[in-house]
Amino acid sequence: MKVLFNAREIAQKVQEIGETLTREYDGTELFVVGILKGGFMFMSDLVRHIHLPVKIGFVRLSSYGNSDSPQGDVRILNDIQEAIKGKHVLIVDDIMDTGQSLVAFKRHLESKGPRSVKICTMIDKTERRTVPMEPDYYGFRIPEGFIVGYGLDYAEDYRTLPEIYVLEPDDRR
């Protein structure tokens, strides 16, 4: 596997995003929703750089990848229990690829009457996007390729690596 982004580059980027969020949500409170499992590492690093009153929640999404429906089929496995009506909400995940899971989850949260819902992903992977949406905040943008580490897995492996790697054919076991 080849390192694409090392731990120092990631830490620098996460701090920058945290500073941007601290500025943009100045004077308000933020509810940050992490997507398990992939978003766990980015989420825990990011919230330490948001210098505002922050509350957190986590959800799990499962995708059936149904290509017949425009948004695919996304199921919410452990929805947040907290009320978000009137609140600013930020969704945090590892990567936006096709965009199907995040577009569906965003719509779901919007139905609960929040003041705003935005999306923040560590990686914005652009070439396979099937929905007209981009993350509002992202760390790094790549066109394509399968990457692992810093929360991202291949068949549940590699999630805990502190760097982000490009997975090559020989790494798929």
Ligand code: IMP
């Ligand atoms: P979506 O296609 O944007 O809905 O992304 C769904 C999920 O696919 C992401 O949350 C990741 O779990 C996974 N995924 C997409 N691209 C990659 C990758 O390059 N490495 C690891 N997981 C990925």
Ligand code: MG
């Ligand atoms: Mg994921």
